[in-house]
Amino acid sequence: MKKIIATIIKEWLLMKRDVAGLLLLLIMPATLIVVMALVQDAPFRDYQNIKFDLLIADNDHGSLARQVIEGLKSSKNFNVADSIDGQPVTEAQLKALLQKGDRQIGVVIPAGITANMVNSANIAVNTISGKMGMEAHLPTGPVREQMYVHVLFDPVSKPAFRTAISSALDKYVTASCSGMLMQRLSALSKNGNDTTPPNDLAKIMQGTGVKEEPLNHDSNTIMLHINSVQHNVPAWAIFGMFFIVIPIAGNMIREREDGSAIRIALIPNATQYTGPGKIIFYTMICSLQFMLMLCVGRWVMPLLHLPALYPGQYPWLLLPVSLCIGFAATAYGYFTGTIFKTINQALPFGSVSVVILSAIGGIWVPVEILPHTMQRIALLSPLHWSLEAVNEVILRNDNGQAVLRPLLLLLATGIVLWAVSIVADKRRSYSVQ
Amino acid sequence: MFAIEAKDVRKSYKGGWAPALDGFSFSVNRNQISGLLGPNGAGKTTTINILCGLVKPDSGSVKIFGKDCANEITAVRNTIGVAPQQIALFGNLTGIENLRYIGRLYGLNDATINTRAQKLLERLDLSKHADKRINAYSGGMKRRANIIASLLHEPELLILDEPTAGVDVQSRALILSFLEEYRQLGKTILYTSHLMDEAQQICDEVTIIDEGKFVVSGKPADLVRDTPDCKKLEDVFLHYTGHAVRD
Numbered sequence: 001m002k003k004i005i006a007t008i009i010k011e012w013l014l015m016k017r018d019v020a021g022l023l024l025l026l027i028m029p030a031t032l033i034v035v036m037a038l039v040q041d042a043p044f045r046d047y048q049n050i051k052f053d054l055l056i057a058d059n060d061h062g063s064l065a066r067q068v069i070e071g072l073k074s075s076k077n078f079n080v081a082d083s084i085d086g087q088p089v090t091e092a093q094l095k096a097l098l099q100k101g102d103r104q105i106g107v108v109i110p111a112g113i114t115a116n117m118v119n120s121a122n123i124a125v126n127t128i129s130g131k132m133g134m135e136a137h138l139p140t141g142p143v144r145e146q147m148y149v150h151v152l153f154d155p156v157s158k159p160a161f162r163t164a165i166s167s168a169l170d171k172y173v174t175a176s177c178s179g180m181l182m183q184r185l186s187a188l189s190k191n192g193n194d195t196t197p198p199n200d201l202a203k204i205m206q207g208t209g210v211k212e213e214p215l216n217h218d219s220n221t222i223m224l225h226i227n228s229v230q231h232n233v234p235a236w237a238i239f240g241m242f243f244i245v246i247p248i249a250g251n252m253i254r255e256r257e258d259g260s261a262i263r264i265a266l267i268p269n270a271t272q273y274t275g276p277g278k279i280i281f282y283t284m285i286c287s288l289q290f291m292l293m294l295c296v297g298r299w300v301m302p303l304l305h306l307p308a309l310y311p312g313q314y315p316w317l318l319l320p321v322s323l324c325i326g327f328a329a330t331a332y333g334y335f336t337g338t339i340f341k342t343i344n345q346a347l348p349f350g351s352v353s354v355v356i357l358s359a360i361g362g363i364w365v366p367v368e369i370l371p372h373t374m375q376r377i378a379l380l381s382p383l384h385w386s387l388e389a390v391n392e393v394i395l396r397n398d399n400g401q402a403v404l405r406p407l408l409l410l411l412a413t414g415i416v417l418w419a420v421s422i423v424a425d426k427r428r429s430y431s432v433q
Numbered sequence: 434m435f436a437i438e439a440k441d442v443r444k445s446y447k448g449g450w451a452p453a454l455d456g457f458s459f460s461v462n463r464n465q466i467s468g469l470l471g472p473n474g475a476g477k478t479t480t481i482n483i484l485c486g487l488v489k490p491d492s493g494s495v496k497i498f499g500k501d502c503a504n505e506i507t508a509v510r511n512t513i514g515v516a517p518q519q520i521a522l523f524g525n526l527t528g529i530e531n532l533r534y535i536g537r538l539y540g541l542n543d544a545t546i547n548t549r550a551q552k553l554l555e556r557l558d559l560s561k562h563a564d565k566r567i568n569a570y571s572g573g574m575k576r577r578a579n580i581i582a583s584l585l586h587e588p589e590l591l592i593l594d595e596p597t598a599g600v601d602v603q604s605r606a607l608i609l610s611f612l613e614e615y616r617q618l619g620k621t622i623l624y625t626s627h628l629m630d631e632a633q634q635i636c637d638e639v640t641i642i643d644e645g646k647f648v649v650s651g652k653p654a655d656l657v658r659d660t661p662d663c664k665k666l667e668d669v670f671l672h673y674t675g676h677a678v679r680d
Contacts, residue, residue: 006537010526017525017566259519263535263582266485266521268510270538430487432517432594433478 003270007277014251015285021247025289029240030296037232037297037306052165055098055106056082057091062114067176068149072107077168098154105165106152116147117177125184138184149173229307233297234390235363238383240293241286241322241329242357245350248282248333253343265430279330279418286326287319294318313397321393321403324410325386331414331421332382338421338428357381385409434499436590436621437461437484442493444479444645453479454490455645461638466612466622468632468639468653470670473679476645477625481594484623485515497590514588518595520575521582524568528559528578531567532585539586546585553581557611573604580608584615591615593624597631609635629667633657639666641673648673 015021054072058065073080082089094106122138129135151169153162255261264270297309311318333350340346358364360374361381370378378384385406392398392406437460444454454476461467471477482488483495486506495502497509522531529550536546554560557577562570567578576596583591593612597605612622612635626632632639633653641648649656653666660669 003538003540006534010523010530010534013530014523014525255523258524259517259521260523262517262519263521264538265487266510266515267535267538268507273538430482431478432481432485432487432515433519 003273004277004280007274008281011251011278011281015247018247021250025240025244025247025285026292028243029237029289029293032240033233033236033293033296034300034304036236037228037301038304040232041228041306051077051079052105053103054078054080055089055094055103056080057089057094057106057108058082059091059111060109060113062112064114064117064173064176064180065109067179068107068109068172071172071176072169075168075172078105095152098152101154101156104154104157107169108150108152110147110150113147113149115141117180119143121177121180121184124181128185227307229297229301229309230395231366233293233301233309234394235358235387237290237293237297238325238386238390239354239358239363241290241325241386242332242354242383243351244282244286244289244326244329245333245336245354246347248278248330249337249340249346249350250343252278252334252337253340253346257343262430262432271425275334275418275422279327279334282330282333283323283326286329287322290322290325291318310394312394314393314399317393317398317400317403318390321389321407324407324414325389328382328386328410328414328417331417335417335421338424354383357383360384362387382410382413385413434463435460435496436463436465437467437495437497437623439480439483439495440493442480442483442495443491444483444488445491452645454483454493456493456647457642457645458493458647459640459642459650461621461623463621464616464619465637466616466624466635468636469623469625469642470627470629470632470639471625471642471648472674474644475642475674475679477642478594479645480642481515481592481623481625484509484592485513486510511586512588513590513592514583514586515592516580516583516594516596518598520567520579522567522575522578525566527564527566528554528570528581529563531578531582535582536585541586549585549587550581553584556614557581558607573600576600577604577608580611588620590621590623593622595626596624597626597628605631629665629670633666641670643674 056069056072058069069080069082072078084093091108094103094108097103098106119141120143122140123143126138126140149169151162151166153165252261255264264274294309294311298311299308302308336346336350336353340349358381360370360377361367361383362370362378363383367375367378367384389403389406389410392403396402439460440458442454442457443452445452457476457480459469469477469480479488483490484497484502486502486509489503498512500508500512502509523534526534532550532554533543533546536550537543541549550563551560554563557580559574559577559581562574567575570578576599580593580596591612596612597608600608609631612624616622624632624636636653638650638652639656640650649669651659653669656669657663657665660672663669663672
């Protein structure tokens with residue numbers, strides 16, 4: 001054990017004198033998580049929490065158009081403008097502004113849409129009342145096949161953004177249409193034998209539809225939605241941990257090149273202790289680095305007007321999680337430092353492979369939005385297992401059961417990489433020259 | 434019992450155009466400074482690698498104090514100290530930090546390490562530089578530190594690969610006088626060098642190796658005397674190995 005501790009002390013002395021390496025290990029991931037959390041804050045926010053500028057060209061001026069505009073104005077999602085410099089927005093103006101990218105969303109309400117909607121509602125009420133034996137004779141005209149409220153987007157808008165905005169607008173138009181229909185049915189019920197008070201008829205439809213429910217009704221469970229901080233802090237902290245491959249591989253190859261590895265090879269059985277010493281030291285560094293990043297997420301993010309990181313109901317689980325991730329990352333660095341002969345080979349391999357493993361492992365974007373094939377490939381990435389383990393703790397409030405599987409995978413990976421490195425090192429021919 | 438006894442050692446490397454060692458035999462008596470001399474590519478480094486257990490011979494036997502270098506490597510390594518030609522120290526650690534780490538890996542306690550390190554640092558004139566990083570040392574200081582690191586566990590056999598290569602006259606004189614002193618403690622030293630004058634000066638016996646084969650062995654003075662037209666060891670060396678430049 002003294003020999004392992006001696007190696008840990010030696011690694012610490014070497015690390016603290018390598019200021020650039022220390023900065024790479026601590027400042028780089030901290031900067032990365034702050035920048036990525038800030039950059040991805042908007043895309044991660046629920047669209048309900050963001051106000052979008054919306055331009056409306058109203059060619060109808062009818063009650064439906066008014067209801068849609070009022071509905072949008074009263075919504076917390078949109079800043080609605082239907083005039084520019086006191087003049088109503090024209091369709092041509094709206095399209096020109098969107099094309100230039102000055103506005104992101106435009107809505108064109110076609111002329112006659114209110115009349116068409118009233119006509120459709122009247123036809124529906126007349127038909128229903130006729131089938132019920134109550135004669136209603138609301139005025140109707142010929143049916144027009146298609147008349148839509150048009151939504152236009154800035155050409156650079158993302159498809160997901162378009163879908164979300166279109167759905168929100170569709171909700172308002174549909175609500176206006178059904179409101180009109182209910183109004184007519186209420187008026188009809190006044191003339192019949194229905195005892196339901198007319199004002200309550202519209203309320204009957206209330207309380208139906210879609211509403212999000214908490215998955216866990218336990219009052220102690222804190223409901224949490226994924227946000228930029230909850231994703232980016234653990235994701236980029238894990239990315240930073242795996243970047244330990246650079247200092248470890250660099251350190252090992254330098255030791256072989258400068259001859260100090262020969263000194264160790266000449267001491268009886270020394271490699272039995274220097275290997276574990278190195279692995280333990282860098283695993284501890286990784287764990288420390290991860291905890292530091294969590295602290296940044298918890299206490300620095302709110303200073304930047306971002307949500308604070310929520311560490312889950314069992315935050316102590318993050319210690320074994322970080323140690324297992326650190327072990328896998330360290331073993332990967334040890335493996336890279338063993339199999340490659342030169343720094344010029346090891347460093348590009350180490351950095352590029354970590355970037356690839358992080359891209360397929362859901363570090364950059366959540367795995368759920370990757371294509372199906374990529375989702376299956378993601379299951380092979382140790383960075384994915386790492387993120388899965390952290391998410392079990394900080395998002396799903398796992399008490400240690402679900403986290404076991406990814407941790408065992410990480411431990412197994414670390415052990416295999418370490419074992420392969422030991423075999424490869426034994427086959428390496430050391431020479432006194 | 435010899436300090437070193439190598440018999441009919443053969444070693445070929447994959448892709449090598451000739452065997453590195455081709456039935457090489459030699460021996461070193463205890464308590465003497467023995468020189469292993471040969472031109473580039475003669476097989477000196479392969480011999481040292483086999484003695485240290487870094488390379489296994491294809492055939493033949495190599496023993497250090499009766500212990501087989503291929504099969505009893507832990508016991509062998511406990512009795513030898515090796516100062517490779519390359520400075521085998523951690524450049525970003527200070528001299529004393531290197532010695533503490535190496536001493537601990539040998540299983541020595543801190544008190545023993547400190548006592549031995551101080552003594553050796555003083556003897557090789559490095560005590561006032563003990564707290565400086567190795568990277569800040571001059572070439573001569575690095576060589577001396579390299580030798581100290583191989584002596585912490587007080588080995589019976591010290592193997593030195595060109596210990597004075599690239600050092601100034603003062604450092605060289607200090608190293609050579611120290612080796613003589615170490616021999617007087619009852620220790621054995623195997624030394625390789627291309628500096629024939631130096632070998633003639635400090636070696637009790639030399640062995641010349643060429644193309645992986647034993648060439649000649651004996652006391653430097655005897656070799657000079659017994660080889661025709663030779664006035665110094667360098668003449669003997671050239672007599673046996675020729676004037677052709679080696680790759």
